[in-house]
Amino acid sequence: MKYDFEKIEKKWQKIWEEKKYAPWKVKKTSGKKNTYILDMFPYPSGSGLHTGHIEGYTATDILSRYYRMQGHQVLHPMGWDAFGLPAENYALKMKKNPMSFVPTNIELMKKQLKKMGFSYDWSREISTTDPAYYTWTQWMFLQMYKKGLVYEAESPINFCPSCKTGLANEEVVGGRCDRCGSETETRMLSQWHIKITQYADRLLEGLDGLGWPESIKELQRNWIGKSEGYEITFKTEDKENTISVFTTRLDTLFGVTFLVLAPEHQMALKIAKGDYYFITENYIENAQKRTAKERRSSDEVSGVFTGSYVVHPFTKIRIPVWVSEYVLFDYGTGAVMGVPAHDKRDHRFATRFHLSIEEVIAGKDVPHENYGVLKNSEEFTGLTSQEAIEKIGEQLMSSGIATKHIYYKLRDWVFSRQRYWGEPIPLIRCPHCGIVPVPEKDLPVTLPPVKSYEPSGTGQSPLAKIKEWIEVKCPVCDKKATRETNTMPQWAGSCWYYLRYLDPKNKKVFASKESLKAWLPVTMYVGGAEHAVLHLLYARFWHMVLYDAKHVPTPEPFARLVNQGIILGPDHEKMSKSRGNVVNPDDITKEFGVDTLRMYEMFMGPFEDTKPWAQEGIRGIFRFLIRVWSIGLDVKKKNVPSSIKDDALLKGLHATIQKVGQDIPALKFNTAISAMMECSDMLRKKCDEGALSPNTFIDFLKILFPFAPYTAQELFHMLGKTTLLDSASWPTVNKKYLAQESKTIIIQVNGKKRLDFSVPLDMTFENIKTEAMKSPKVKIYLKGKKILKTIFAQDRIINFVVKE
RNA sequence: GGGCAGGUGGCGGAACUGGCAGACGCGCAGGACUCAAAAUCCUGUGGGAGCAAUCCCGUGGAGGUUCGAUUCCUCUCUUGCCCACCA
Numbered sequence: 084m085k086y087d088f089e090k091i092e093k094k095w096q097k098i099w100e101e102k103k104y105a106p107w108k109v110k111k112t113s114g115k116k117n118t119y120i121l122d123m124f125p126y127p128s129g130s131g132l133h134t135g136h137i138e139g140y141t142a143t144d145i146l147s148r149y150y151r152m153q154g155h156q157v158l159h160p161m162g163w164d165a166f167g168l169p170a171e172n173y174a175l176k177m178k179k180n181p182m183s184f185v186p187t188n189i190e191l192m193k194k195q196l197k198k199m200g201f202s203y204d205w206s207r208e209i210s211t212t213d214p215a216y217y218t219w220t221q222w223m224f225l226q227m228y229k230k231g232l233v234y235e236a237e238s239p240i241n242f243c244p245s246c247k248t249g250l251a252n253e254e255v256v257g258g259r260c261d262r263c264g265s266e267t268e269t270r271m272l273s274q275w276h277i278k279i280t281q282y283a284d285r286l287l288e289g290l291d292g293l294g295w296p297e298s299i300k301e302l303q304r305n306w307i308g309k310s311e312g313y314e315i316t317f318k319t320e321d322k323e324n325t326i327s328v329f330t331t332r333l334d335t336l337f338g339v340t341f342l343v344l345a346p347e348h349q350m351a352l353k354i355a356k357g358d359y360y361f362i363t364e365n366y367i368e369n370a371q372k373r374t375a376k377e378r379r380s381s382d383e384v385s386g387v388f389t390g391s392y393v394v395h396p397f398t399k400i401r402i403p404v405w406v407s408e409y410v411l412f413d414y415g416t417g418a419v420m421g422v423p424a425h426d427k428r429d430h431r432f433a434t435r436f437h438l439s440i441e442e443v444i445a446g447k448d449v450p451h452e453n454y455g456v457l458k459n460s461e462e463f464t465g466l467t468s469q470e471a472i473e474k475i476g477e478q479l480m481s482s483g484i485a486t487k488h489i490y491y492k493l494r495d496w497v498f499s500r501q502r503y504w505g506e507p508i509p510l511i512r513c514p515h516c517g518i519v520p521v522p523e524k525d526l527p528v529t530l531p532p533v534k535s536y537e538p539s540g541t542g543q544s545p546l547a548k549i550k551e552w553i554e555v556k557c558p559v560c561d562k563k564a565t566r567e568t569n570t571m572p573q574w575a576g577s578c579w580y581y582l583r584y585l586d587p588k589n590k591k592v593f594a595s596k597e598s599l600k601a602w603l604p605v606t607m608y609v610g611g612a613e614h615a616v617l618h619l620l621y622a623r624f625w626h627m628v629l630y631d632a633k634h635v636p637t638p639e640p641f642a643r644l645v646n647q648g649i650i651l652g653p654d655h656e657k658m659s660k661s662r663g664n665v666v667n668p669d670d671i672t673k674e675f676g677v678d679t680l681r682m683y684e685m686f687m688g689p690f691e692d693t694k695p696w697a698q699e700g701i702r703g704i705f706r707f708l709i710r711v712w713s714i715g716l717d718v719k720k721k722n723v724p725s726s727i728k729d730d731a732l733l734k735g736l737h738a739t740i741q742k743v744g745q746d747i748p749a750l751k752f753n754t755a756i757s758a759m760m761e762c763s764d765m766l767r768k769k770c771d772e773g774a775l776s777p778n779t780f781i782d783f784l785k786i787l788f789p790f791a792p793y794t795a796q797e798l799f800h801m802l803g804k805t806t807l808l809d810s811a812s813w814p815t816v817n818k819k820y821l822a823q824e825s826k827t828i829i830i831q832v833n834g835k836k837r838l839d840f841s842v843p844l845d846m847t848f849e850n851i852k853t854e855a856m857k858s859p860k861v862k863i864y865l866k867g868k869k870i871l872k873t874i875f876a877q878d879r880i881i882n883f884v885v886k887e
Numbered sequence: 888g889g890g891c892a893g894g895u896g897g898c899g900g901a902a903c904u905g906g907c908a909g910a911c912g913c914g915c916a917g918g919a920c921u922c923a924a925a926a927u928c929c930u931g932u933g934g935g936a937g938c939a940a941u942c943c944c945g946u947g948g949a950g951g952u953u954c955g956a957u958u959c960c961u962c963u964c965u966u967g968c969c970c971a972c973c974a
Contacts, residue, residue: 257971298891298969305890308973330974343974414973421974427888428972492973615969649968686912688900692892693967697899703912709927754901757911829907834955836907874954880906884954 086712088676091797096197098807106809107147107159107202115156119602120147121581121641123610123618126164126573127188128173132195134658134666134684134696139609139647141681142690142750144201146607148789149747151202152813158602159202160584162209163189166217167573168246168262171504175537181504182532185212195668199677200792202809207587211506211576216583218527219593220575221509223625225520226632228510232278233498235518239413240497242270247538248501249274251572252494253306253617261617272542274499275508275569279624283307283491285638286623294643296691302615308492313476314416315485317342317393320401324354326393329415329490332422333479334471337460338443340433341421342393342404343386345412346370351389354404359390363406370408384409384435396484397461407432415490444468496621498572503536503545505570513557513564522558528566544568577618578625581605581640599635604642612646619644645750648692650684655695666696675705678791682708685752685790707760708794710767711787715798717770718780729774730820735765736782737820743786744813752790759787777802782814830855831882832864840881848875855881 099106120143125136147159165185174181189210196203209216227233241250245265249272254261279286287307290300312331319325326342344351346367355363366387386407393402409428410419423433424442433440444455454468463471479485499508507528509521521528531552536545546552546568557564579593585602586594619641626640651657652664659665671680683704688694739762746755766783769775781802788795788808796808823844828851830838838860842851852873855861865885874882 256969301891302969305970310973312974328974332974409972411973419974426974428974431972490973612969686899692900694899697913700899700913706927707912713927753899754911757901760911827907831906831955834906834953839907872954874906876906876955880955882906882954 084716086709086794088678088708088793091793092198092200092677095200095793095796100197102807104203104205106151106807107204108206109156109158109204115154117158117601117606118150118155119158119581119604119606120150121159121584121605121608122161123608123614124162124164124577124580125192126167126169127185127192128169129177129184129188129191131192132199132668134650134668135611135647137199137668137680138650138684138690139611140196140199140201141684142645142647142752143607143609144199144681144792145685145747145752145789146750147202148792148809149744149813151809152785152789152811154812158207158584159204160207160209161196161201161203161205162207162580162584163192163211164573164577164580165189165210165212166505166571166576168248168500168502168504169573171502171536172246172262174504180533180536182530185210198672199681202792207584209580209583209587211580214527214529215590217506217576219583220506220571220579221521221526221528222523222593223579223629224506224571224575225509225523225526226634227277227628228520230628230632232281232628233275234278235273235275237271237273238276239269240272240274241267242272243267244540246502247540249497249499249542251497251574253496253620254572270542272499274497275510275567276495277498279496279621280491280493282624282627283309283493285627286493286620289623289627289639293639293641295641296612296644296646299612299615299619299644299646303620306493306616306620310490310492312488312490313479313485314488315396315420315479317396317402317420319354319404320392320394324350324391326350326354326404326418327416328418328420329488330420332425332468332472333475333485334454334457334460334463334466334468335422335425335443336420336475337397337457337463338422338424338441339395339402339420340423340439340441342402343410343419343421343429343432344389344404344406345410345417346406346408347412348406348410348417350418351406354389354391356390359388362387363389366406373408384431386432386436388436396479396482403438405432405436413494414492496624498575499569500572501542501544502538502570503530503533505573506530506575507546508567508569508571510567511555511557511564512567513560513562515562516557516559516564519557519559519564525558530570544570546570574618574621578622579629581608581622582629582635593634596636603635603637604640606642608641608644609647610644611649646691648688648690648694650687651693651695653696653698658696666698671701675701676708676793678708678794679705682756682790686756688753690750690752704756707756707763708791710763711783711791711794712798714763714766714770714775715780715784715801718775718777719802721770721773721775723773723776725776725778727774727776729769729772732765732769732774732779733817733820735762736779737816740782740786740814741816741821744816747789756790759783759790784808785811785814826878828855828878829880830858830861831880832861832885834882837861837864848881852881 122140122143147157150157170185171181174184211217241255243250243260243265245263246260250260250267255267258266260267287304287309290303310331312329313333314327314329317326351363351367386405389404389406391404393404395402421429421432423429423440425444443457443459445458457463457466457471463474466474476485507530509526509528511519511521513519531549533549538545553565553568555564555566582594585598589595622640626635627638629635630638654664656662656664668680679701683701686704739758742758743755766775781799784795784799799808825841825843828840828842829836830840838858840855865883868885870883870885872884
């Protein structure tokens with residue numbers, strides 16, 4: 084009988100469907116250990132699943148099936164991240180309305196997921212666009228609002244001219260929109276912000292205890308960018324104005340030879356004098372015309388002198404004040420002290436404008452940014468940088484010139500989007516009462532259906548045009564008021580979806596206390612690393628807010644995180660349509676079947692590594708499955724009684740069971756598969772010898788099952804079993820079969836292998852040594868030489884160290 | 888410029904805690920089956936020397952520690968990813 088994977092797939096899909104996916108459903112009380120295995124949910128794009136989805140989802144499916152067989156109660160849900168720019172941009176491109184388009188895509192992708200045999204508990208499916216879901220997104224927003232974590236501010240924000248909306252800092256990558264790649268602009272817009280910065284320290288500290296990849300933790304640390312330092316106030320010569328600067332290098336204070344203000348700094352024009360006023364004004368105007376990107380990428384050093392001086396707090400020397408683009412307005416105080424001897428940027432600036440350079444840190448050939456011992460620093464000379472920071476800080480603070488300060492790179496989360504496809508922000512603007520939150524009983528504020536939802540580009544949401552939706556009575560004074568028309572960013576819904584899975588139908592709360600207690604934190608979270616400072620940071624923040632309000636029982640949402648490696652095209656380049664190197668999973672399943680695709684993606688290399696697709700490599704997995712299939716047919720035909728025990732067979736099989744059982748939780752799927760391949764070779768031979776009984780073979784099917792559920796289940800069925808393998812338990816490793824009767828010792832001479840030496844288990848070192856020295860092969864190398872030393876590594880190696 | 892992760896056959900990769908480098912797979916070569924091809928199955932396959940037993944070389948490069956290094960240390964070259972005038 085042929086290995087007709089297509090027929091097998093259809094057969095079991097139908098059976099699983101008929102059984103309403105019951106084996107994968109979580110029961111309320113089970114007495115079992117709870118394990119929550121979570122995928123990053125996809126946005127339903129219309130082009131369906133790609134190889135990257137399948138890689139991550141296969142891994143979690145293997146884990147889920149494995150833990151179920153180990154007797155755990157496994158929660159493994161799936162849903163749809165359907166709001167936001169990706170879905171809306173795609174809909175715009177297709178000239179369709181997302182409201183009708185998204186459900187179609189969901190159906191398409193759901194079908195694909197089911198075809199891939201992923202064992203999701205479909206009874207818990209959610210979509211962020213479902214009003215029953217986003218009512219809670221809005222509710223959570225209101226909790227933040229009531230806690231004072233939400234504020235409206237007009238500030239210079241990143242704006243994507245193509246997506247026609249404001250963006251958060253996290254959504255701008257290298258000066259470009261994370262979604263469409265257009266260069267972003269800076270615009271003054273009034274936007275809702277969420278005070279994520281208030282949680283900066285906790286977001287930082289919480290990382291230490293998480294079982295996450297170090298690289299992701301490091302990315303978040305860098306993104307939060309905590310800097311501890313001092314704010315120093317400099318007085319102008321005429322004592323009329325003050326300028327504050329932030330520095331982490333107070334030890335270089337005596338090396339200050341100039342001050343620099345960002346062009347946006349209010350003090351710039353205030354202190355500019357005489358002819359310098361016009362030069363300064365002109366410079367500032369020009370700078371403000373340039374985009375952030377232009378400023379950043381500019382190689383030339385620019386700046387102007389304001390004509391004013393400040394006074395050094397210790398030396399009382401006059402320090403010129405300049406204005407330059409290289410100083411960022413929105414970090415620190417928007418002004419810096421220039422220490423050209425010990426800061427590269429200051430050095431460049433000083434060189435360009437011939438400002439003096441004073442070295443104050445001794446030692447080191449390259450003076451830039453090095454800590455060391457102070458010189459030319461009056462009474463602080465001779466102190467180390469660390470000591471000096473402390474001492475200078477103390478003195479300046481006691482005279483009120485400096486204060487300790489901590490700055491973060493992290494900015495508050497710009498939360499307004501001037502787009503249609505998102506959760507409406509549940510606030511009302513009342514001319515009498517100001518901003519009024521929508522009462523919780525009135526939630527959800529549903530997104531109205533519209534004909535045209537194109538973004539306007541005016542800084543107004545498309546919702547602003549829908550009069551009947553905007554006009555509303557003020558919940559406080561009952562007078563005419565209007566709805567907030569901006570929508571939430573795409574990240575809002577994904578900040579808490581893992582909570583809704585726990586209790587997806589609950590109408591009273593977003594999830595019951597019992598369910599939260601039972602399942603949090605998420606045991607294992609698998610997804611791409613590209614969300615390091617977006618979703619993964621926002622979700623942690625959101626969770627912390629809920630934790631503080633006692634809505635969730637744990638301070639962190641995801642105990643363990645794993646990033647799947649990116650799958651490159653066959654040409655070792657990132658898959659992209661323009662390169663034409665995209666591998667379509669549908670083509671693979673058509674030719675080789677679902678199980679082959681699943682296993683091949685797991686076999687390509689370590690799960691977390693970036694790895695290229697090799698079209699030809701698939702054959703190896705396909706051959707393996709065909710071999711297993713043909714062994715299964717023979718096993719059935721021969722029907723060897725279980726009483727026949729073959730020692731070598733059982734040894735090999737149990738070693739494999741052990742290996743696969745260790746590799747799965749360690750996510751070493753590639754080596755697990757290679758172990759099964761070796762085992763199948765042995766099974767083939769033993770089957771031909773008439774030593775392989777159905778029951779023994781079934782143990783092999785059980786360990787194959789998480790990887791290749793269709794093939795394993797079908798063979799299980801063919802061997803007369805009527806149950807689903809889902810309810811089988813993982814085969815127990817019989818230690819008896821793992822025990823060795825003899826051990827192989829490697830005999831080396833001067834570290835080079837000269838002999839494999841098989842000896843009884845209980846043979847002592849001295850005896851092995853004596854016997855080994857008798858061996859002719861070893862004798863050759865010892866002949867006429869003096870044994871200086873004999874190294875014995877327990878059960879492994881004997882090494883004779885000899886000399887002529 | 889900064890951070891992180893890598894560099895092992897023709898290719899993807901394996902190697903526990905410092906202990907047989909190259910498991911497993913692809914590809915390739917030879918063979919079986921076939922009128923033939925594909926598919927499948929069997930055998931071989933790091934490089935070099937040799938009929939052979941066997942020997943020498945070999946984990947980006949140069950040093951070092953060690954009886955022994957892909958693994959640890961120093962320097963160096965290089966690739967990928969992320970961040971980037973963050974004071």
